[in-house]
Amino acid sequence: MKVFVIDVARCNGCYTCQIVCKDEHVDNDWAPIARPQPETGHFWMKMKEKTVGSVPKVQVQYTPTPCMHCDDAPCIKAGNGSVYKRTDGLVVIDPEKAQGDRTLVDSCPYGAIYWNDKLGLAQKCTGCAHLIDEGKPPRCAEACATDALKFGEEEDFKDLIAKAEVMLPESGTKPRVYYVNLPKKFVAGEVWDPKQDICIEDAAVTLIDKQTNKALTARTDDFGDFWFKGLIGENYSLKIEKEGYYPFEMADIKAGDSINVGDIALKSK
Structure with a gap:
C-alpha cells in the first residue's frame, strides 16, 4: 500500500x-x-x-x-x-x-x-x-x-x-x-562576562525537565551560545557553571513552543 x-x-x-x-x-x-x-x-x-x-x-x-x-x-x-x-x-x-x-x-x-x-x-x-x-x-x-x-x-x-x-x-x-524530524521545541541562550564584556566559551549548561527530572547537558560555543533542541516538555530549570564564575540558576522556564532565554551574565569570583 x-x-x-x-x-x-x-x-x-x-x-x-x-x-x-x-x-x-x-x-x-x-x-x-x-x-x-x-x-x-x-x-x-x-x-x-x-x-x-x-x-x-x-x-x-x-x-x-x-x-x-x-x-x-x-x-x-x-x-x-x-x-x-x-x-x-x-x-x-x-x-x-x-x-x-x-x-x-x-x-x-x-x-x-x-x-x-x-x-x-x-x-x-x-x-x-x-x-x-x-x-x-x-x-x-x-x-x-x-x-x-x-x-x-x-x-x-x-x-x-x-x-x-x-x-x-x-x-x-x-x-x-x-x-x-518533525519540529520540536528548543531552549537556547547566550552566556557572557559583563565585567570583561566577552562571550563565555565552554560553560557547562544543564537543562532539567521538571516533570521527568531528565537532565540534558550542553556546553557554550565560541560565541557563548547554547541550544537544547528536540524538546517535548513544558517546564524546565536551567543551571550554568564555569570555573572562575559563580553558578547561575533559572528555576522556572516555560518552553511554550520554543524559547530564547536571552543573554545570561555570569559574575566572576
Whole structure:
C-alpha cells in the first residue's frame, strides 16, 4: 500500500509542493476522483510555516501537510459511503455521492478537508490518484527539489517509517503520512562576562525537565551560545557553571513552543 514519507529536516520551505498541487487541480476536472479545486481558499497540500524563538535565536519550521489518508479515517465513517479507501491506501471523496454534505469538513481532525461553495462539495488531497492510476507519482512528490517529500510503497520505506512519527497519534486514525524530524521545541541562550564584556566559551549548561527530572547537558560555543533542541516538555530549570564564575540558576522556564532565554551574565569570583 502507498504511503507518504516527509523528512521535515530536508524541507526548505520553497512551497513548490503547494504550488504544483494548485497547478494540477485548479480548473482541472479529474472526475470521478476529484472535481476542480477553486483558485483560493483550498490547500490540499498545505505548507505550514511557523516561526519560533526570538532574535537572535530564531527558527522557521516548515511542515508539508496533505490529507493523511488514514486507515481508520473519520471522514469515511462520516461519509456513509461517499468517502472510500482505495486498495492502494489512498482515501478519496466521491464527488457525486458527497454532493452537498458539508459535515465531511468537520469530520477531519487534521483540517485537511475544504468546502467548495461553487460546487457544494467537500474536497481534499487525493494523493493525485488519477496520476497514480497512470503509473505516475503525485505532483508534490515529483516536484520536491530536496527529496523531502517521498511517495511509494510502504515496504520500500520501512526503514524510514521505523524512525518516523505521525500527526495526532492520539486520534487513533492510523495515518499513512509519516514524518521524520518533525519540529520540536528548543531552549537556547547566550552566556557572557559583563565585567570583561566577552562571550563565555565552554560553560557547562544543564537543562532539567521538571516533570521527568531528565537532565540534558550542553556546553557554550565560541560565541557563548547554547541550544537544547528536540524538546517535548513544558517546564524546565536551567543551571550554568564555569570555573572562575559563580553558578547561575533559572528555576522556572516555560518552553511554550520554543524559547530564547536571552543573554545570561555570569559574575566572576
